[in-house]
Every structure is written in C-alpha cells, then in structure tokens.
Amino acid sequence: MHSCGAIREILPDLIDAGLDILNPAQFTATGMDLKELKRDFGDVLTFWGGGVYTQSTLNNGSPQQVADEVKRIIDILALGGGFVFAPVHNIQDDVSPENFWTMWDTLQQYGNY
Numbered sequence: 001m002h003s004c005g006a007i008r009e010i011l012p013d014l015i016d017a018g019l020d021i022l023n024p025a026q027f028t029a030t031g032m033d034l035k036e037l038k039r040d041f042g043d044v045l046t047f048w049g050g051g052v053y054t055q056s057t058l059n060n061g062s063p064q065q066v067a068d069e070v071k072r073i074i075d076i077l078a079l080g081g082g083f084v085f086a087p088v089h090n091i092q093d094d095v096s097p098e099n100f101w102t103m104w105d106t107l108q109q110y111g112n113y
Contacts, residue, residue, distance in 0.1 A: 004089075006030040008037070015044055024049030024088045025077065028056075034076045047077050049086040052103055058087060059094045063102040070106040078111070085111055 001014065002023045008031035011022075025047045027034045034050065050073060052058050057069045077083035085107055091100065 004029070006032060008032055011037075011041055011045075015041065020044065021046045021048050024086070026050065026088055027073075028053060028088075034073060038077055038079065042077075042080060042082055046082045046084065048084040050077065050088055051085040051107070052087050054087045054089045054091060054095070058099055058103060059092060059096075061099065063098055066099050066102045067106045070103055071110050074107070074110045 001019050001021065004024070004026050006026075006029040007014075011019075022041075022045050025034060025037060026032055027037075027050055037045075037047070052066060052070050052073065057065055061069070074083075074085065078085075087103075
C-alpha cells in the first residue's frame with residue numbers, strides 16, 4: 001500500500017485488513033519513527049522506501065549527510081529483513097549527481113541485508 005504521511009495510528013487496522021507492505025516509511029511525519037515502526041510492525045510489514053529523505057537530505061544535504069542518513073536507515077530497517085531500499089519519494093531534478101551517487105554507493109556498501 002502506498003500512503004504518505006502520519007498513518008502509524010491506523011497501521012494495526014490496515015495490517016488486520018491484510019496490509020503486508022508499506023510504501024513509503026515517511027519518517028518525517030508525526031509518529032513515523034523508524035525504530036518504533038520496525039519494533040512494532042517489523043515482524044508483519046515490509047517497509048518499501050524510506051531509505052533517504054528526498055525533500056531535505058538528498059537534495060540539500062552534503063554528501064556526508066546523505067551517506068550518514070542512508071546508513072542509519074539501513075541499520076534500522078534492514079535488521080531481520082523486511083526492507084526494500086528506495087527513497088521516501090521520487091528523486092527530483094534538484095538532487096545533485098554527487099548526492100545521488102553517494103546514496104547509491106552507500107547502499108552498495110551497506111545494503112547487503
């Protein structure tokens with residue numbers, strides 16, 4: 001299911017209705033803390049997306065900030081499986097090639113899960 005925003009409160013109902021994949025894990029929305037989502041729903045949900053924030057980090061961050069965020073999120077969501085790396089949203093034209101390739105290279109380095 002694709003749903004942007006703060007849907008933490010209704011996730012149990014969605015899971016009861018058959019939800020097994022959430023796209024994206026929009027961690028900047030209220031209540032969408034990745035550690036809590038993984039802890040509370042990681043045994044029944046696959047998180048598809050949420051690998052890097054496209055509206056601040058990927059487009060405005062330094063390459064080091066991009067690498068740090070990608071690694072941090074992989075460390076949280078990939079633990080035990082159930083994570084498909086993708087950005088929170090589509091990559092826009094304001095993302096520098098350097099930041100794009102930093103995201104990609106960091107995924108290649110840490111994304112074997």
